[in-house]
Amino acid sequence: MRPDEFDVIIIGGGITGAGTQRDCAMRGLRTLLVERSDIATGATGRNHGLLHSGARYAVNDPESAAECIKENMILRQIAAHCIDESDGLFITLPEDDLGYQQTFVEACLKAGIHAEIIDPDLAKRWEPAVNPDLIGAVKVPDCSVDPFRLCAANMLDAKLHGGQVRLHTDVVGVLKEGDTVTGIRTRNRGTGEERNYYAPVVVNAGGIWGQEIAEMAGVKIGMYPAKGALLIFAHRVNNMVINRCRKASNADILVPGDTVCIIGTTSSRIPLEECRNVAVTPDEVTLLITEGIKLAPRLSSTRILRAYAGVRPLVSADNDPSGRNISRGIVCLDHETRDGVKGLITITGGKLTSYRLMAEIATDLVCQKLNVNKACETAVKPLPGSEEKSYEAVARKIWETPSTAQKAAASRMGTSASRIRTGNRLDEALICECEEVSKGEINAAIDRLEVSTLTDLRRRTRVGMGTCQGEFCACRAAGLLAKAHGCVDKERKDIADFLQERWKGNFPIGWGDTLREAEYTQWVYKHVLGI
Amino acid sequence: MRFDTVIVGGGLAGIVAGLKLQKAGKNTAIVSTGQNALHFFSGSFESIQEPPKEILDIFAESGIRLHYSPGVRLMPMGTFAESTLSLEDVSIFPDPKIGRRVLIVNFTGYHDFFSSFLAEGLEKQGMECRIRFLNLGDLTQPDLGPNEMRAVQIARRIDQVWDKLVQEVRVLLKDDDTVVLPQVFGLSDPAIPERIRQGIPARVVFAGTLPPSVPGIRTQMLLKRRYEVLGGTYLMGDRVTGAHVFEDTVHSVVTKHLDRHYLEADHFVLATGSFFSKGLISNPFKIFEPIFELDVDYDPDRNTWYNAGFQEHQPYMKFGVKTDSSLRTFRKGSPVKNLYAIGSILGETHPELGTGAGMAIRSALQVADQILKSEA
Numbered sequence: 001m002r003p004d005e006f007d008v009i010i011i012g013g014g015i016t017g018a019g020t021q022r023d024c025a026m027r028g029l030r031t032l033l034v035e036r037s038d039i040a041t042g043a044t045g046r047n048h049g050l051l052h053s054g055a056r057y058a059v060n061d062p063e064s065a066a067e068c069i070k071e072n073m074i075l076r077q078i079a080a081h082c083i084d085e086s087d088g089l090f091i092t093l094p095e096d097d098l099g100y101q102q103t104f105v106e107a108c109l110k111a112g113i114h115a116e117i118i119d120p121d122l123a124k125r126w127e128p129a130v131n132p133d134l135i136g137a138v139k140v141p142d143c144s145v146d147p148f149r150l151c152a153a154n155m156l157d158a159k160l161h162g163g164q165v166r167l168h169t170d171v172v173g174v175l176k177e178g179d180t181v182t183g184i185r186t187r188n189r190g191t192g193e194e195r196n197y198y199a200p201v202v203v204n205a206g207g208i209w210g211q212e213i214a215e216m217a218g219v220k221i222g223m224y225p226a227k228g229a230l231l232i233f234a235h236r237v238n239n240m241v242i243n244r245c246r247k248a249s250n251a252d253i254l255v256p257g258d259t260v261c262i263i264g265t266t267s268s269r270i271p272l273e274e275c276r277n278v279a280v281t282p283d284e285v286t287l288l289i290t291e292g293i294k295l296a297p298r299l300s301s302t303r304i305l306r307a308y309a310g311v312r313p314l315v316s317a318d319n320d321p322s323g324r325n326i327s328r329g330i331v332c333l334d335h336e337t338r339d340g341v342k343g344l345i346t347i348t349g350g351k352l353t354s355y356r357l358m359a360e361i362a363t364d365l366v367c368q369k370l371n372v373n374k375a376c377e378t379a380v381k382p383l384p385g386s387e388e389k390s391y392e393a394v395a396r397k398i399w400e401t402p403s404t405a406q407k408a409a410a411s412r413m414g415t416s417a418s419r420i421r422t423g424n425r426l427d428e429a430l431i432c433e434c435e436e437v438s439k440g441e442i443n444a445a446i447d448r449l450e451v452s453t454l455t456d457l458r459r460r461t462r463v464g465m466g467t468c469q470g471e472f473c474a475c476r477a478a479g480l481l482a483k484a485h486g487c488v489d490k491e492r493k494d495i496a497d498f499l500q501e502r503w504k505g506n507f508p509i510g511w512g513d514t515l516r517e518a519e520y521t522q523w524v525y526k527h528v529l530g531i
Numbered sequence: 532m533r534f535d536t537v538i539v540g541g542g543l544a545g546i547v548a549g550l551k552l553q554k555a556g557k558n559t560a561i562v563s564t565g566q567n568a569l570h571f572f573s574g575s576f577e578s579i580q581e582p583p584k585e586i587l588d589i590f591a592e593s594g595i596r597l598h599y600s601p602g603v604r605l606m607p608m609g610t611f612a613e614s615t616l617s618l619e620d621v622s623i624f625p626d627p628k629i630g631r632r633v634l635i636v637n638f639t640g641y642h643d644f645f646s647s648f649l650a651e652g653l654e655k656q657g658m659e660c661r662i663r664f665l666n667l668g669d670l671t672q673p674d675l676g677p678n679e680m681r682a683v684q685i686a687r688r689i690d691q692v693w694d695k696l697v698q699e700v701r702v703l704l705k706d707d708d709t710v711v712l713p714q715v716f717g718l719s720d721p722a723i724p725e726r727i728r729q730g731i732p733a734r735v736v737f738a739g740t741l742p743p744s745v746p747g748i749r750t751q752m753l754l755k756r757r758y759e760v761l762g763g764t765y766l767m768g769d770r771v772t773g774a775h776v777f778e779d780t781v782h783s784v785v786t787k788h789l790d791r792h793y794l795e796a797d798h799f800v801l802a803t804g805s806f807f808s809k810g811l812i813s814n815p816f817k818i819f820e821p822i823f824e825l826d827v828d829y830d831p832d833r834n835t836w837y838n839a840g841f842q843e844h845q846p847y848m849k850f851g852v853k854t855d856s857s858l859r860t861f862r863k864g865s866p867v868k869n870l871y872a873i874g875s876i877l878g879e880t881h882p883e884l885g886t887g888a889g890m891a892i893r894s895a896l897q898v899a900d901q902i903l904k905s906e907a
Binding site: 285426428491511515522524529 | 568571572573577606607608609610611612639640642643645647648650651655676677678680739741742744805806807809812813814815833834836837839840841842845847848887
């Protein structure tokens, strides 16, 4: 086979694309993944980081609910280092109808979700941050998941199975012979170089941008862009996921994740053109704060770190203006049977929680087209890093008496933490002090995880995600990147891009300590460092 | 306790005002929370070029030599900026050529001094650069841990062994005509940077590091020492928590540690800085001054506070306490007779005063003048 020929090309480096590449690669296919930006830059990295138990969908969408609980249980096993088995609460507040709780629990049990009504006092003991006025509580097996880590681990495993990855590469055309797709034309964003890649099957996993990819192949898909805004708080206020026990609505889920917690979301339809640059409005911020405080009153005095928004890649069904009633179900389109275009598959819809199943469905179809008969193993084989469940055990195996920074590294990398170079104390230097990311961990990420910019590095290591928002670590990390890539000039612009990206999430909530930090950062970079 | 003037805030503005008043024989007190913008000082005074003699004197009497000449200075990431009034540590060049062959010396494991960026920036200007690393542990024991490699920690060690460092640099020197070192010298003794310059047979340029700034902290310590020598009362690590204001006059302020001992004075000067130093506080609904509840010039519509471009000028930085042309403050629309605002709490409400350190110094001198005149 020529180096530009593959069995399957996957477009999109979100969790669906990365998961599909992993599955295809594990079934022995030669794979190429092309992503226009970095991994997890679309909806994958712009949600709550909630590994649904399915409870939220139990009443309205029992099919999705059943999918969720099944996948939830699988991912706890195969993606242990990406998941925090926090459990979740569905609380009823005095203004809610307590009668809904019964309907909710019955629907959960029917979908196979272990939902248990507990005493509100017990809920307060388990989760001291919960609104103390609650009149009802149900415990469900919700978890939190780090989508960046999950996506990176899928990409890494695909690579370990021979897959190739091209990040920061646009798809500028779909190659066709008659009614058959034969490959894609790409353009590297850094160098501008254009190249063709060929494969008998192309999988469109472009999320909300899948509509544009399909159009390049002459196929029409109607995406339904539904924007959701969220806020990150600077502290981990809650240890369990807190949901409102009522019909799904705005800003009624609070998810703990690593060192922070996240409230969301809103839901509003936006035009497709606006998807590339979704901004959070002041009204959305107000709504998120007001509703968030009802779940955990402590949020009213907690610093807000960032505001951000994502676009759910739902496929249009009916004319629902809010987008909440569209099924979150998985949509796998075989364009050969649907549109008469051979060699093209679109996989979309679904959720972060069901990405593995989406990948399995897409890969089954790829294999069917290629006449490959190999069973899916992604539900049983752990992702790289997840071979061991307890990160503390991982840390002890590597370092004997691990420091808190080393434990943090093990919690982020799982067993892959063994790849951090040991023996040289200089590698223990913390580059990001807020999130305790060491030089060794950064170099391990640069080695294996396709890092070209500081923002890429942030997604893989949490550098710059902490309370200082990159104030100090940005230029330290830039020094390491410059050394690894042998290019200093690019890094100066990279720092500016990184700070711009941080500011984008800061200014919608730019008051109090966030404004202080931003003023200081601007001062340091402009006047002290001269950038 | 009674003073002629009480200054709230011990940063550059507060201490310059205090020094000028003490020099004129006044009895003043400064209440300082501890940290201020001097801890992040680049070594150059923004928006001051030709300095007024008065300011050169105040600094010289404190043991700080300043200089200015038209040209550029080397920034920490390898770029050049227009020269302004600077500490002696900062080298000023007529153009962005600091030498022909440049040796950049860093410490192993020190990530806050950007040697590779400096080299790249200088090479872009046509200079040849080499980067060499010294082990701090070879100069001074015990070695610093990997997470102690920060400017101030290094400075505390290096001042004692600066002569050893000079020897090490001399060994590294080949045909280089210029040596670039990090600004981590002279925390305990302001003469050390000059001694290093004299000990190395090449031009020595000190380039900035990530904060905290060693020359900045040294400047703060020397100004404070001089202020105390002149009889000023510097209340370090205390915070003004409230004020007694009767009609249009401030009677006294209350601090956290002095408890019921009010600080009374004829004049009060507010030098508490902008948002970062908590001179101004912002919340989703308003921006306010927390001690005296002074009137603040700002736009109540939060949507106008920001520019989406990080590097662009940010409108919130314009906001400051409202003052008249003599920097007298206002409260509920009326002037407060004996309360002045100086330094960055003014935001950009007085563009004629310049920005940053320049504004701090100019407003401090102006208000000190005003106070002295009113008593003459």
